[in-house]
Amino acid sequence: MSDIKSVAIAGAFGTFGSHVLKALVDAKFKVKILTRSAKSADTYAGVEQIEVDYASIESLSAALKGIDAVVSTVAAAAIGTQGPLIDAAAIAGVKRFIPSEYGAVTTNPKVQTFPLYDNIFKMRNLLQEKADAGQTTWTVLALGAxxxxxxxxxxxxxxxxxxxxxxxxxxxxxxxANSLAASAEAIAGILKNPIATKNRVVHISxxxxxxxxxxxxxxxxxxxxxxxxxxxxxxxxxxxxxxxxxxxxxxxxxxxxxxxxxxxxxxxxxxxxAETDNDLLxxxxxxxxxxxxxxxxxxx
Known part of the structure; x- marks a missing residue:
């Protein structure tokens, strides 16, 4: 897999998203912010903001042209709405998708029928379908709390x-448990190590x-x-x-x-x-x- 150089962030102005934005800028990625309202907030020099309709695959796929990776940090209430973004990433040829999950036990099958968790499993299953079709790859970051x-x-x-x-x-x-800043740095670490983190859950602690x-x-x-x-x-x-x-x-x-x-x-x-990817990331x-x-x- 070729290097990942350009990254689009969904939810960049949220609590965790703002830390991810900083970590990616510090790591020298070319960053594009997907936003419902263009120029919705001040950001770092060289970071592009583009207005999108999160319900429109056409709008999203156009915004993702030439993008190597998508990082979603949307709020918990919006986790189940990432479907169009995942579809658009596959259409645009995005190499890596990191969904908004960032939990402690979100990958345990015992919770998949619980409210909130059910949407997480739906999004991960959708990503696996895209990966099986050779359309994109994914990484889930499990970080505890x-x-x-x-x-x-x-x-x-x-x-x-x-x-x-x-x-x-x-x-x-x-x-x-992990700090917000360290968790954001782990996102950058995933994108710096695309082969070692391909289509799997990585853990930090x-x-x-x-x-x-x-x-x-x-x-x-x-x-x-x-x-x-x-x-x-x-x-x-x-x-x-x-x-x-x-x-x-x-x-x-x-x-x-x-x-x-x-x-x-x-x-x-x-x-x-007990086992983590701390060293890798x-x-x-x-x-x-x-x-x-x-x-x-x-x-x-």
């Missing part, structure tokens, strides 16, 4: 501000963590805090989320319960990666000091 999201926001596993922790099971379930590990570190750094700790079975959280979906509730709290109830369910779905593991600094910053 974004470290920043674990420490802050609706999916945080320890609430540093309020000194509250809701521990799944007993708090010792292991899961892999800067750290394998547990909730108790993070909680104990916070308690050590600030022993004067009084923590409120609750425990819930990951299976119960999962079932509560699925019941919500069955009732038509697709709100963020329900989505978060499903993500946590699967991604941080220990060996049930395999959220901790240039990802360095966290040291104890790195993790301590990350927690200390949240306690400041």
């Amino acid at each position: 974004f470290l920043e999201f674990l420490f802050e926001g609706p999916a945080s596993i320890v609430n540093f501000k309020e000194c509250k922790a809701l521990l799944l099971d007993e708090g010792d379930n292991r899961f892999s 800067q750290a394998i963590l547990t909730q108790n590990q993070i909680l104990k570190l916070a308690q050590k750094l600030r022993p004067e805090d009084q923590w409120e700790i609750e425990k819930v079975a990951s299976s119960a959280m999962r079932e509560e989320a699925l019941a919500g979906f069955r009732a038509g509730d697709f709100s963020l709290p329900v989505i978060v319960k499903l993500i946590l109830g699967t991604g941080i369910a220990g060996e049930t779905y395999g959220g901790a990666y 240039g990802i360095k593991q966290f040291s104890g000091d790195d993790l301590t600094q990350s927690v200390a910053e949240k306690l400041a």
Whole structure:
């Protein structure tokens, strides 16, 4: 496979997409941003923005002419709408497609019938069909959890501000985690190594963590805090989320319960990666000091 030099990004102005954009620019790729509204935001010098209709294969395939790779970083709600983009990439002769997936257990067959996950499997199956037909290739990046999201926001596993922790099971379930920046660098690493990453899932893991590990570190750094700790079975959280979906509730709290109830369910779905592609993709593991600094910053 020839070198990949030009890359189009879908979702470049999102939280993860902005990190991917920077990583690709830093890695000297020629980058084109696919956007619903041309010039929707300022970006790096030399980066082209092109307005597309994400529902139109014709619009997308025209925008992808001469592009070697597509990286999709669209939001979770849009994962199931990547079909036209995948079709257009195949028509345009794009060599590599990286779908928006970026999860912990998204490749485990046990979750493929769950809401949210079902769309991920549909997109990956579509990509495999294109690969079988010799129209394109694909790579899925499995990265566990974004470290920043674990420490802050609706999916945080320890609430540093309020000194509250809701521990799944007993708090010792292991899961892999990576920073947004490192995950974006892994995207660039995939495109620098197209043969070694062709038509497969690659795994990265800067750290394998547990909730108790993070909680104990916070308690050590600030022993004067009084923590409120609750425990819930990951299976119960999962079932509560699925019941919500069955009732038509697709709100963020329900989505978060499903993500946590699967991604941080220990060996049930395999959220901790014993074997990784860190070396291939240039990802360095966290040291104890790195993790301590990350927690200390949240306690400041």
